[in-house]
Amino acid sequence: xxPRDRTWVxxxxxxxxxxxxATPVTLGTRELAVFDAxxxxxxxxxxxxxxxxxxxDGHFDGTFIECPLHQGLFDVRDGxxxxxxxxxxxxxxxxxxxxxxVQVLI
Amino acid sequence: MAQDVRTPITQAMQEGALTxxxxxxxxxxxxxPALIRVAGFGLALAVTSGLIWLAWESWLIWPAMxxxxxxxxxxxxxxxxxxHYTAFKTRRLNDVFGNLCGYAIILPFQQFRYExxxxxxxxxxKGRDPELIELPISVWTYLWxxxxxxxxxxxxxxxxxNASGRLNDEDRSFLSRHExxxxxxxxxxxxxxxxxxxxxxxxxxxxxxxxxxxxxxxxGEPVMRAIxxxxxxxxxxxxxxxxxxxxxxxxxxxxxxxxxxxxxxxHHYAASVPFHALPALHEKLRGYVYVEKRGYLGAHLDILAxxxxxxxxxxxxxxxx
Numbered sequence: 001x002x003p004r005d006r007t008w009v010x011x012x013x014x015x016x017x018x019x020x021x022a023t024p025v026t027l028g029t030r031e032l033a034v035f036d037a038x039x040x041x042x043x044x045x046x047x048x049x050x051x052x053x054x055x056x057d058g059h060f061d062g063t064f065i066e067c068p069l070h071q072g073l074f075d076v077r078d079g080x081x082x083x084x085x086x087x088x089x090x091x092x093x094x095x096x097x098x099x100x101x102v103q104v105l106i
Numbered sequence: 107m108a109q110d111v112r113t114p115i116t117q118a119m120q121e122g123a124l125t126x127x128x129x130x131x132x133x134x135x136x137x138x139p140a141l142i143r144v145a146g147f148g149l150a151l152a153v154t155s156g157l158i159w160l161a162w163e164s165w166l167i168w169p170a171m172x173x174x175x176x177x178x179x180x181x182x183x184x185x186x187x188x189x190h191y192t193a194f195k196t197r198r199l200n201d202v203f204g205n206l207c208g209y210a211i212i213l214p215f216q217q218f219r220y221e222x223x224x225x226x227x228x229x230x231x232k233g234r235d236p237e238l239i240e241l242p243i244s245v246w247t248y249l250w251x252x253x254x255x256x257x258x259x260x261x262x263x264x265x266x267x268n269a270s271g272r273l274n275d276e277d278r279s280f281l282s283r284h285e286x287x288x289x290x291x292x293x294x295x296x297x298x299x300x301x302x303x304x305x306x307x308x309x310x311x312x313x314x315x316x317x318x319x320x321x322x323x324x325x326g327e328p329v330m331r332a333i334x335x336x337x338x339x340x341x342x343x344x345x346x347x348x349x350x351x352x353x354x355x356x357x358x359x360x361x362x363x364x365x366x367x368x369x370x371x372x373h374h375y376a377a378s379v380p381f382h383a384l385p386a387l388h389e390k391l392r393g394y395v396y397v398e399k400r401g402y403l404g405a406h407l408d409i410l411a412x413x414x415x416x417x418x419x420x421x422x423x424x425x426x427x
Contacts, residue, residue, distance in 0.1 A: 021130055056126075058378055
């Protein structure tokens with residue numbers, strides 16, 4: 001699929017997000033994590049790249065999400081792995097808010 | 107990438123044991139509770155050090171050193187909390203205290219961290235949980251484990267192996283090529299540190315590290331081994347957190363010493379919940395985890411009952427059908 005073929009898809013209403021926290025959302029077969037972060041709304045794949053636990057059950061401080069299983073750490077703004085044992089960055093999805101809905105570009 | 111896993115806390119939330127908002131409130135990090143507890147430990151160590159000093163020329167130095175040792179070995183509990191980055195608010199402070207405790211009790215921090223990751227992933231599963239303590243085959247092997255001789259033998263050989271850069275198959279089960287150099291460097295630093303301490307002590311004619319630190323550590327370790335036995339030993343070797351881990355209800359002084367790690371099943375359910383919130387998590391998970399109401403003593407009675415045949419062994423094969 002070329003970038004031109006991608007389209008914005010509604011994911012979840014902003015009002016339904018856990019305020020200041022991570023919210024798990026399913027889009028088709030994809031498990032996504034929506035972060036209501038200090039710097040805005042960010043969306044990533046929900047599974048930790050190290051142990052495959054669902055990051056939405058981890059500790060979120062507004063910028064960094066910590067895996068609930070092994071405490072690997074990711075920056076939700078760019079998906080970068082910030083502390084071991086996580087090494088592989090999170091896959092992020094382009095996200096925006098339109099008319100009160102979080103949308104992702106897929 | 108690893109296969110998707112359902113962590114115990116995910117399972118607990120899906121089954122309605124607690125909500126995400128309740129979990130988030132429990133996961134809040136703070137320096138204050140840990141700093142208060144560290145100060146308490148410092149005070150207690152000052153008292154027991156004073157007892158050793160007062161008993162210097164007497165046989166009473168041995169019970170005094172034992173008391174000091176009981177405190178020193180419980181630095182493991184702080185190190186364990188630091189491994190999970192839950193003792194303090196910042197990762198840096200957890201790393202600092204985790205390493206300090208590691209040097210005090212001869213347990214490399216990063217090595218323990220990586221090993222402990224697999225312990226949480228594969229709790230009580232034979233051949234996969236690197237921290238699994240097998241249910242002893244007899245009362246004698248139970249006492250032999252508590253003596254700490256097997257523990258120290260394993261610990262020293264592990265540090266020597268890591269320092270020489272020769273990892274074995276078990277090490278490789280929880281260390282990738284990225285992590286192996288970290289723990290090899292860590293072991294070398296640790297060996298160098300103890301060598302320097304030894305050289306300085308000999309050069310200066312100091313014996314106090316022996317009487318205030320090393321001998322108490324060895325005298326106290328059986329207490330920690332006995333506590334570690336209560337966490338999983340005698341529970342089934344199954345992939346079910348409701349069954350494979352034991353919470354023991356203990357006195358407040360004991361809770362202080364062990365940093366609330368008696369709430370062990372709750373800790374395994376949500377390792378991101380700091381020690382100071384475990385009593386609250388215990389209330390939330392009441393009826394959801396296995397609890398030994400008689401405390402550590404009750405856990406040992408349970409284990410011993412299995413060893414002498416009064417109770418079926420937890421590791422006995424289940425009858426077919």
